[in-house]
Amino acid sequence: MNNIVKCLVLFSVFTQNVLGLKILVLFPLPARSHYNLGVQLAKGLTQFGHEVTIVAAFSEPKPPKGFKEIYLPELVEMRENSDNEMGKVNMFEMENINPIFQVLFLNHAGALWTDLVFNHTKVQALLKSNEHFDVVILEQFLNDAHKYFAYHFNAPLVLFSTVGANAWVNNFVGNPEPASYIPNVFLSYYQEMTFLERMWNFIFGIIFELNSQLYFYPKQNEILHKYIPDAPHINELNYNISLLLLNSHESINQAVPNVPNMVNIGGYHVDPPKELPRDLKEFMDNAKDGVIYFSMGSNLVPSMMPKDKKEAIMKVLGSRKEKVLWKWDDKNLKVPSNFFVSNWFPQQAILSHPNCKLFITHGGLLSTTETVYLGVPVLAFPIFGDQKLNAARASSLGFGKSLPFSTINEHNLAGTLNELLENPKYHQNAKIRSQLLHDRPVKPIDLANYWIEYVVRYKGANHLRVAAVNLPFYKYHMLDVIGAVLGGLVLIAYLLSKLCCRRKASAKSQSKEKGE
Structure with missing residues (x-):
């Protein structure tokens, strides 16, 4: 009888490894950069024989075997609809917004998108289906109520943090975040802060936590119970995390404490194509003085850039000997003769080309990771969110420089470009950072797959969780x-004080008696 039991156990382990897992990946935020991370993770996991279903606002044109989609295009349409209450926000106008107001803005945005996802007919159909999943992977970004999916499917919950370890996720796994040397993700500080910076970092951290505990989580709980009345309280869901995957690495991000169920997989999404499109290849191959690549990411709308900044940038870049690739959404833009303008570029392929000398970027973490992975220096024009923090790191680590967008003029831009392109230290530091990012015992996607399978194998891997979460x-x-x-x-x-007062009273009384 014992031999039969042993055989059954071995067979179950063997078949699980061979047949793979059924994985639900939720990246519903209607932002292309976030989706790019989610779809690369989903596609990467199919390589290990898993069946992956992704819930997202975008679609994959060439899905691999084992890849399924629950496509929510209406979320993108609602975001781009100017009549919508969120509308098309001009992010360039948010550069100097106080971080407290950034938090308040994201409170509203997070509640809106969390509600829209739950309200979607395809999502409701998924929740009412008889589907089974072995594990649920959720992008943690202003959507805490979506942790319910793991509870609903009785599966371990794996969180994915787009911006590495930060105040949004540390509490859920009990990870320490001392304000003395770890700046908040909304602040533009680096690890070596002045006294006043540490003071504001400490105070802002308290404000951030109070906002989360007193407003944001209760609002997420309200949205959850609006659609699932018998769901557990949000606090129960928030701290039931089996694994936290971090889009970060010490070559780019600050070295910080990580509890056992936190795993860095930064760089997993980088997979530069071998060939550029013919027109781009000819343009870059023939650039004997090199190419400057300029892209402000997928969330910033280039044509919303203030006219004076656009003209200063075009004049300075147009006067340089290098050729320029500029991501721009207006086809009628008149540009200097050394420009190549398009509303889309294969960014990783461009950065991997040997003639790419500099990347002008908004400082988003995906762009920063890609430029470090491929060893190209950066000039950052940070606008919003973690961009200022990423730009500060690039400057401190010596593989780039940062210019506040509102301060750009012909003089400081020309001087900064000269420094970056003529001083070899920036290129050398970028290559060193690239080497550090590549020098790892296993590929980051292999590491992600190992730990995802691990938490399934050990039924949520409760032994990895620190007592702080309880x-x-x-x-x-x-x-x-x-x-x-x-x-x-x-x-x-x-x-x-009472004792002193009594003694004084007693001494005074004795003094009076002696006087009498």
């Missing part, structure tokens, strides 16, 4: 102990 907020931050100590000190001070 502590209420006040215990984790020792507020009860601090309160008790402060209360004790106040009591002691009060008793001592």
